[in-house]
Amino acid sequence: MKVALFLEEAGLEYEAIPIDTKLGDQHTPTFRAINPNGKVPALTDGDAVIFDSNAILLYLAERTGKFLPRPDAGSAARAELLSWLMFVATGVGPYSGQCVHFRLFAPERLAYPIKRYDFEARRHWQIVDDRLAGTGHMVGGTYSIVDMAVWGWAPRIPFMLGDEAAMAEFPHIARLMAEIDARPAAARARAIETRHPFKGDFDEAAMRNLYPQIFAPDPATARAR
Amino acid sequence: MKVALFLEEAGLEYEAIPIDTKLGDQHTPTFRAINPNGKVPALTDGDAVIFDSNAILLYLAERTGKFLPRPDAGSAARAELLSWLMFVATGVGPYSGQCVHFRLFAPERLAYPIKRYDFEARRHWQIVDDRLAGTGHMVGGTYSIVDMAVWGWAPRIPFMLGDEAAMAEFPHIARLMAEIDARPAAARARAIETRHPFKGDFDEAAMRNLYPQIFAPDPATARAR
Numbered sequence: 013m014k015v016a017l018f019l020e021e022a023g024l025e026y027e028a029i030p031i032d033t034k035l036g037d038q039h040t041p042t043f044r045a046i047n048p049n050g051k052v053p054a055l056t057d058g059d060a061v062i063f064d065s066n067a068i069l070l071y072l073a074e075r076t077g078k079f080l081p082r083p084d085a086g087s088a089a090r091a092e093l094l095s096w097l098m099f100v101a102t103g104v105g106p107y108s109g110q111c112v113h114f115r116l117f118a119p120e121r122l123a124y125p126i127k128r129y130d131f132e133a134r135r136h137w138q139i140v141d142d143r144l145a146g147t148g149h150m151v152g153g154t155y156s157i158v159d160m161a162v163w164g165w166a167p168r169i170p171f172m173l174g175d176e177a178a179m180a181e182f183p184h185i186a187r188l189m190a191e192i193d194a195r196p197a198a199a200r201a202r203a204i205e206t207r208h209p210f211k212g213d214f215d216e217a218a219m220r221n222l223y224p225q226i227f228a229p230d231p232a233t234a235r236a237r
Numbered sequence: 238m239k240v241a242l243f244l245e246e247a248g249l250e251y252e253a254i255p256i257d258t259k260l261g262d263q264h265t266p267t268f269r270a271i272n273p274n275g276k277v278p279a280l281t282d283g284d285a286v287i288f289d290s291n292a293i294l295l296y297l298a299e300r301t302g303k304f305l306p307r308p309d310a311g312s313a314a315r316a317e318l319l320s321w322l323m324f325v326a327t328g329v330g331p332y333s334g335q336c337v338h339f340r341l342f343a344p345e346r347l348a349y350p351i352k353r354y355d356f357e358a359r360r361h362w363q364i365v366d367d368r369l370a371g372t373g374h375m376v377g378g379t380y381s382i383v384d385m386a387v388w389g390w391a392p393r394i395p396f397m398l399g400d401e402a403a404m405a406e407f408p409h410i411a412r413l414m415a416e417i418d419a420r421p422a423a424a425r426a427r428a429i430e431t432r433h434p435f436k437g438d439f440d441e442a443a444m445r446n447l448y449p450q451i452f453a454p455d456p457a458t459a460r461a462r
Contacts, residue, residue: 047320049324049361049364061313061317063323064324067316067320067323070319071311071315074315075310085299086300091287092286094289094295099289101326106332107331119349122349122350125339125347125350127453127455127456132450225357230352231356231399
């Protein structure tokens, strides 16, 4: 969704190709030749091949010069951009993903992993909220790819924390999300999925495609303990 | 360690300031003003402030023009660099970290989280090994910051997988690590910690500083289930 948002904001022409992860489209040799990690999104642009949503945002911002405050190599602004983009990419995203997995999709509801990832997801979102309390945006005092990266996960905060009222804890995130949601590009990005309906069922085949480790044999070390 | 490796490889002057995470140095207001995420490493460079090890590698490579193959914006080489750097930053690092946590530091040895992260860590390392089987390096056919990023985690593969012989499964990673380890810059990077001894005990105070969620109250949703 954040890549779609950038493409729409920048007015770039693109073709959206649906990869239905519940059906295992991400595991085909054709898709693995583009992204060996077997995850969406991925992008091809002439002879360039890019995967990982945050890598794609940075690539497109550099390519177009848009939504990237002062991209001078070695500047304080570049340092700020790279630090916060990586904070979202390596912290907010992974911990939010683990929080969703253990709260909703793991074979059992295990108290300690739920507690660990609830704590870490909240801690990361609080840092984002504190950051936005300053100038209203993640970097450079203006709308950038780092705000777009936050928009990719933040609407799922109530879902990941298992609390419909959770956005009330993060008023600055809620405000920025409302601002982005009101932009015509966001509506156009959301409309893509209505043109490409995916198989919706979370059946066992989908679980095998999404979480293969559930069905894998136990590792030797876990067996030995 | 990977930031120290870059600084030594590039011959940059720097001052290493020890942040003893077991003593909680990462949680002081002074350090939080540099990195609000309370993690090491962080770097200041004139008026630039950078945190997250991979953000620092990219910042320094752009600043110096070193260990960064053809950094042209919008090029296929830039796409390749950003994709693989993000793969290491958002996949290899986080999943390796969770694998270590559940195998060694969580309050209980829980079978499913150990299995999930053993599977995901191995899957990521296999992708790295397959990648290195090609031209011997992660991107551009030459030694770059992405190889340095891999070097930051790969020596801990036996530790994280709980298997002293685990490197035998990843011969191309083992070869690259041996190549990097043989470089004088790697020896100089490793020597830094001998000049800055840290408190070595994993006592309860250290656990509270490193894994505060263990001591946090249960989240409401976990209690309700």
